[in-house]
Structure formats: C-alpha cells, structure tokens
Amino acid sequence: MSGFIAWLEKLNESDGKVRAVLRRSLAFNPGQHIPAFPYIEPFLKREETGWRRDMHYLVAALWAAHWREGRIDAALTLAHACAAHQLKSGSASTERRFISLLDADREQLPHRLRQMIALLGEQSIDFEALLDDLLRWNSESKPTQNAWARDFYRTLNPSKQTEPETETEMETAE
Amino acid sequence: MSRFNLIDEPWIPVRFPDGSRAELGIRDTLLRAKDIAVIEDPSPLVVASLHRFLLAVLYRALEGPTDINQAKGWFKAGLPANEIDAYLGQWRERFWLFDEKKPFFQVADFKPKKWNAWTVLAAEHNANNAKILFDHINVTRPGDIPENKAVRWVLAIQTFALGGGNSEFQYTKGAPSTKAAMFLPLGRTLEDTLLLCLVPQNRAVIAQDLPIWERDPDTADKLKSGAKRSIAGFADRYTWRTRSIHLRGDEVGNVSTLAFASGVESSSKDSLDPMLAYRIDKDKGRLPIQFKDRGLWRDFDTLMPDDTHLAPAVIEHAAALTRFARDRFPQSVLALGLANNPRIEAKIEYWRMERFALPQALLGDRAIRTEIYQLLTDAEQTQKALWQACRRFARDLLSRGEREPDAKDIGKFVEQMTASTSYWSRLEAAFHDTLRHYTLERDADDIRLDWLKAVRAALHDTWAQHAASVSTGDAWAIRALVRAEGTIGKQIKALIEEIKKYETRRNPQEETA
Numbered sequence: 001m002s003g004f005i006a007w008l009e010k011l012n013e014s015d016g017k018v019r020a021v022l023r024r025s026l027a028f029n030p031g032q033h034i035p036a037f038p039y040i041e042p043f044l045k046r047e048e049t050g051w052r053r054d055m056h057y058l059v060a061a062l063w064a065a066h067w068r069e070g071r072i073d074a075a076l077t078l079a080h081a082c083a084a085h086q087l088k089s090g091s092a093s094t095e096r097r098f099i100s101l102l103d104a105d106r107e108q109l110p111h112r113l114r115q116m117i118a119l120l121g122e123q124s125i126d127f128e129a130l131l132d133d134l135l136r137w138n139s140e141s142k143p144t145q146n147a148w149a150r151d152f153y154r155t156l157n158p159s160k161q162t163e164p165e166t167e168t169e170m171e172t173a174e
Numbered sequence: 175m176s177r178f179n180l181i182d183e184p185w186i187p188v189r190f191p192d193g194s195r196a197e198l199g200i201r202d203t204l205l206r207a208k209d210i211a212v213i214e215d216p217s218p219l220v221v222a223s224l225h226r227f228l229l230a231v232l233y234r235a236l237e238g239p240t241d242i243n244q245a246k247g248w249f250k251a252g253l254p255a256n257e258i259d260a261y262l263g264q265w266r267e268r269f270w271l272f273d274e275k276k277p278f279f280q281v282a283d284f285k286p287k288k289w290n291a292w293t294v295l296a297a298e299h300n301a302n303n304a305k306i307l308f309d310h311i312n313v314t315r316p317g318d319i320p321e322n323k324a325v326r327w328v329l330a331i332q333t334f335a336l337g338g339g340n341s342e343f344q345y346t347k348g349a350p351s352t353k354a355a356m357f358l359p360l361g362r363t364l365e366d367t368l369l370l371c372l373v374p375q376n377r378a379v380i381a382q383d384l385p386i387w388e389r390d391p392d393t394a395d396k397l398k399s400g401a402k403r404s405i406a407g408f409a410d411r412y413t414w415r416t417r418s419i420h421l422r423g424d425e426v427g428n429v430s431t432l433a434f435a436s437g438v439e440s441s442s443k444d445s446l447d448p449m450l451a452y453r454i455d456k457d458k459g460r461l462p463i464q465f466k467d468r469g470l471w472r473d474f475d476t477l478m479p480d481d482t483h484l485a486p487a488v489i490e491h492a493a494a495l496t497r498f499a500r501d502r503f504p505q506s507v508l509a510l511g512l513a514n515n516p517r518i519e520a521k522i523e524y525w526r527m528e529r530f531a532l533p534q535a536l537l538g539d540r541a542i543r544t545e546i547y548q549l550l551t552d553a554e555q556t557q558k559a560l561w562q563a564c565r566r567f568a569r570d571l572l573s574r575g576e577r578e579p580d581a582k583d584i585g586k587f588v589e590q591m592t593a594s595t596s597y598w599s600r601l602e603a604a605f606h607d608t609l610r611h612y613t614l615e616r617d618a619d620d621i622r623l624d625w626l627k628a629v630r631a632a633l634h635d636t637w638a639q640h641a642a643s644v645s646t647g648d649a650w651a652i653r654a655l656v657r658a659e660g661t662i663g664k665q666i667k668a669l670i671e672e673i674k675k676y677e678t679r680r681n682p683q684e685e686t687a
Contacts, residue, residue, distance in 0.1 A: 092576075102652060103649040103650075141645055146641075149653055150659075153656045
C-alpha cells in the first residue's frame with residue numbers, strides 16, 4: 001500500500017477544506033465521520049474493509065492534524081520521532097507514553113496515537129511508514145511493536161553498553 | 175559350602191561385535207576379551223567398577239606392566255592367556271561369592287544387629303534418600319536378587335559409595351574416587367580397552383599392590399575399630415573396601431538381606447587415580463573433575479594430556495600405545511560416575527554415562543589441550559554476554575522504570591530463563607561434531623573457524639528464540655528485550671570480526687593452491 005500520503009497531499013493542494021474535514025474526523029471513531037468519505041474512499045476504491053479501512057482514515061486524520069506549512073526536515077518514523085523528542089525534551093514521560101502506545105489494543109490505539117502525534121508537533125513524521133506499520137498492528141507476533149521498540153531504544157542509546165558484571169555473580173549464573 | 179565362583183559363573187555382562195549379549199565369568203571375559211566388543215550394563219556405576227575390577231585382576235596376573243615397553247609388548251601380542259589362567263587358578267578359592275571363611279569382597283564374621291535389604295547396594299534402588307521415578311521396590315519387602323546382580327552391585331558400591339552418617343562400625347566415608355568422573359578410552363575390543371587402561375606402575379609398587387582377594391581377610395573387630403591405611407597401588411585402589419559387606423544368601427543363592435557398615439578409610443589423599451582428570455585449585459591444590467550441573471564437555475580440555483599430567487593417565491597411556499598403531503586409537507572415551515548433592519553428602523543427584531569422540535589429533539605433536547581450551551573459552555565468553563543480556567532483560571522487566579530491583583530477584587528470574595540452557599545444549603551438539611573432526615590432517619585454525627561460527631549461530635539462535643517468546647508480550651517486555659539486545663549485538667560483532675580474521679587468513683592460501 002503506497003502513495004496514500006501523496007494522494008492526500010495532492011488533494012490538499014487543490015482543495016482547502018481537506019485538512020479541516022480530516023482533522024475534524026479525529027473526534028470520531030476511524031471511518032465514522034461521513035464528510036471525510038469523499039477524500040478517502042476513492043483511494044480505497046471500496047475494496048478495503050475493517051482494520052485496513054480504519055487505519056487509512058486514522059492516518060489521514062493524523063496527517064491532517066500534524067500538517068504544517070513548509071516543513072523541510074526529513075520525515076522520521078514514529079519511533080525515531082519519539083526518541084528524538086525524548087532526547088530533546090529530556091523528560092522521561094515520552095518513554096511512558098511510548099510504552100503505553102506499544103501496549104495499545106485496537107480500541108485504545110487511535111486515542112493514544114493521536115496524543116503521541118500531538119506531542120510530536122515539531123517533528124516531521126513519515127506517515128506512509130506509519131500506515132504500513134499500523135496495518136500490521138494486530139499481527140500475532142507484533143512485528144510493528146517490536147520494530148518500534150527497537151528503533152526507539154536504539155536511537156535513544158546508540159552506543160550505551162551494558163556495564164560489566166562482577167565475576168562472582170557470573171559463577172552463580174551457570 | 176562354597177557357592178558361585180566368580181571365575182566360572184556368568185555375571186559380567188558383555189556385548190559381542192555382532193550385537194549379541196551374554197554374561198561371562200572372569201576367566202571367559204579375560205581370555206575371550208578380543209572377541210568381546212564392550213562390557214555393557216544399564217548402570218554406568220557397574221560398568222566403571224567392572225573395568226576397574228578386571229584391571230586389578232590383570233595387574234596381578236601379569237605382574238605388570240612395569241613400563242611402557244612391556245605394555246607395548248602386550249598391546250602387540252595380546253593378553254598372555256597362560257599367565258591369566260595360572261593366576262586365576264592360584265587364587266580360585268578367594269573368588270567364592272558365598273564361603274564360610276573367605277567370601278569374595280566380604281567380611282565373613284560380620285554378624286550385624288540389623289540386616290539391611292539388598293537395596294542398599296544399588297544406587298538405582300536406594301529408597302533412603304535417592305528414590306528415583308519408576309522404582310517401585312519396597313525396601314521393607316524388597317524380595318531378593320540373584321548372585322550375578324549382587325556381585326555387580328557389590329563392586330559398584332565399593333567404587334562409588336558416598337560418605338555420610340554413622341554405621342554399625344564407624345562413620346562412613348566415601349570411596350577414594352567416588353565423586354569424580356571416571357574416564358575410559360574405548361578400544362576396538364574389550365581386550366584393547368583393558369590394555370589401553372593398564373597404565374604401567376613401578377616394579378616396586380606392583381610387588382606391594384595387593385587387591386582385596388590377596389589380602390588377609392579383614393575381621394569385623396578390626397573394621398569396627400576404624401581401619402585406615404594408604405592405597406598401595408592401582409589394583410588396591412580398584413578393589414578398595416569402602417564398605418564392610420556380608421551377603422546372606424538363601425539355599426539357591428539369592429540375596430535378600432546383607433550386613434552393611436563402614437569399611438576401610440583411605441589415608442592417601444594425593445595418590446592419583448589413572449581414570450580421573452584433575453584440575454589445579456588455587457587453594458586446595460589438585461582436585462578431580464566431577465560431574466556437576468554444568469555439562470562435563472565444558473571441561474573437556476582437562477582430558478587432553480599435556481606437560482602438566484593432569485589428564486587421565488589412561489588417556490595418556492592410550493595415546494602412547496597407539497601412536498604407532500593408529501588404527502587401534504580409541505574412537506571414543508566414556509565418562510562414568512555420579513554427582514551428589516553438595517549440601518547432603520550422601521544424596522545422589524544423578525549417575526551418568528557420557529560418550530565423547532576422542533580427538534585423533536592427540537597422536538600428533540599439537541597442543542590439543544590448549545586448542546580445545548581455546549574453543550571452550552570462546553564458548554564461555556560468549557555465554558557471559560548472553561548472561562549479561564539476560565540479566566539486563568530481567569532487571570528491566572522487573573523494574574519497569576527507574577527503580578533498581580533486588581539483585582536476588584534478578585538472579586532468580588535469570589535462573590528460570592531458558593536462554594543459557596538452550597545455548598549450551600546447542601553448542602554441545604556442535605562440540606561433539608568438532609571432536610570428530612579433530613583428525614591429524616585437519617588444520618587447527620580451520621577447526622576454530624568452524625567453532626566460532628557455531629558459537630555465533632548458537633548465540634544468535636538462542637537469542638532469537640528468546641526474542642520470539644518475548645515479542646508477543648506486553649510493551650514492557652519488548653522494551654526490556656530491546657534494551658538487552660545491545661550486549662548480544664556487541665558479542666556477535668566481536669565474533670564476526672574474529673571469524674573474518676580466520677577467513678582472510680585462509681583465502682590467500684586457497685588462491686595459491
């Protein structure tokens with residue numbers, strides 16, 4: 001699934017209302033705000049149902065809420081953006097929010113994601129990648145959650161190494 | 175009346191090259207040894223003690239070997255049948271299992287206050303403190319056992335009795351080499367095995383080295399007062415009276431009860447057992463290698479002879495004998511023995527028989543011990559990284575944030591993780607493979623390269639397995655996993671760099687070839 005964000009950007013260029021309508025849809029469950037239908041459904045070509053459809057609506061709404069005129073910095077994946085935010089702000093609360101986002105189930109996800117995106121106002125975010133990731137959110141092996149955690153902590157501690165343990169402790173581990 | 179002479183009656187379980195099995199007496203076993211493949215019994219303790227017993231017979235019958243040349247002579251010509259036959263004939267009277275005056279390996283005048291059930295002899299039926307699963311023998315009504323079993327277990331208990339507790343005579347001490355792992359290089363036939371294990375002894379030692387049947391019978395009174403002496407030699411050591419036993423047989427010879435008490439204490443703390451491998455402890459000096467929780471293979475380097483002479487003398491001897499008869503080099507080595515509970519002396523944790531391929535490269539001039547030590551060190555160091563990662567994972571999972579959890583909790587958590595066990599068991603298989611490739615022709619660097627790859631794969635696979643089991647957990651678990659991964663990544667990188675070194679070293683050679 002690609003080109004969705006490009007599609008939204010194109011709509012945005014020709015229609016001034018797009019972002020307003022999509023932003024407004026954040027107040028509803030994904031895919032429930034009827035005025036947003038004309039912008040999303042043509043892209044989905046009515047083939048998508050259920051989770052896939054919902055995630056397109058959700059990402060579109062988040063994209064609209066996050067949009068700023070003239071962003072030039074490179075778009076980060078959500079996990080990188082969270083880590084960058086934490087490094088910049090120095091507050092541990094970003095990590096807590098990030099963890100609770102990773103733990104979100106289907107119902108909690110839209111809300112927590114919306115909060116997180118709001119927090120990352122300064123960062124440019126790769127929504128195309130976000131959509132891809134969200135589509136796999138419910139997979140049994142949690143590939144998205146794992147990948148996000150990896151990206152987050154690797155960005156946070158790029159070179160941090162485990163401190164050496166003492167020899168006596170090692171013995172007991174055998 | 176005397177009954178069941180061990181020289182003629184069948185009681186030693188053997189397997190022939192065609193796979194058939196039989197029980198033989200001492201005479202047949204020794205005289206037909208080159209037609210017998212191995213001694214085979216379900217109990218590793220019986221297998222070990224039967225070999226030791228037969229070796230004791232040979233030391234006496236052959237009055238040697240007193241040096242390597244004599245040993246080589248017999249290795250070339252085979253066991254001298256006439257000497258064996260004559261010796262057994264000479265001492266025939268001392269091999270009666272039931273005899274009024276001199277029953278084999280027993281104390282004739284020992285009439286106990288309480289008769290024990292035969293189960294005290296057999297580790298696998300001991301109901302006092304080491305009851306095992308599926309053993310339904312009731313010690314208060316144990317039934318009886320035939321002579322052949324009884325004598326096998328008498329030998330096993332003399333070799334492997336653990337100390338602890340008071341008996342009717344004295345406090346019971348363990349046998350001289352009870353808690354060590356015993357190593358036995360396996361030749362093509364039983365004859366080869368015995369000759370490979372027949373380590374030469376000094377002529378003066380051999381003259382004094384009396385086995386139990388050549389000694390004056392011990393009396394109950396003497397044993398009661400606490401007999402103690404030093405070990406005279408290998409034959410004496412292999413037939414040491416660790417327990418005073420007197421079997422009570424019924425009219426057909428079956429044994430249901432016996433007298434059982436402490437035996438002779440050994441005052442030789444430092445004398446070497448040829449079947450044991452040793453290590454140097456910085457406080458306690460030379461200590462035998464034992465079966466422990468950790469796999470014996472992780473100490474495999476201690477089996478390889480070098481200048482320190484800490485390796486089992488039988489392996490050193492086997493290498494010396496076969497250096498010029500390579501086709502008779504022992505293909506494998508058996509490790510036999512038991513492990514006891516370190517807190518409760520007399521409690522057996524398990525008994526075991528393990529088989530290792532013996533690296534043929536021993537026959538060359540290479541420092542095999544150092545090479546294998548290097549391989550095992552690679553494995554240990556990598557395990558340290560794994561262990562650190564596990565600790566880190568445990569800490570992060572338990573604390574969920576800034577609070578540092580109790581070190582004990584972390585320890586317990588790590589203990590229940592399967593990562594280390596899984597890592598070692600993966601590597602164990604690879605190690606056995608490596609040993610088989612340790613031929614004279616194979617290059618040491620080549621072996622290490624393969625081993626490093628195996629270590630890397632074991633670490634990688636183990637962690638991947640752990641990650642897969644965690645990745646479906648909650649966000650905290652995923653967080654802990656990801657944070658712990660740094661250590662693993664670092665170690666894998668280090669291994670890959672080491673591997674590359676060997677590969678670049680090898681490639682130029684291939685190009686010129």
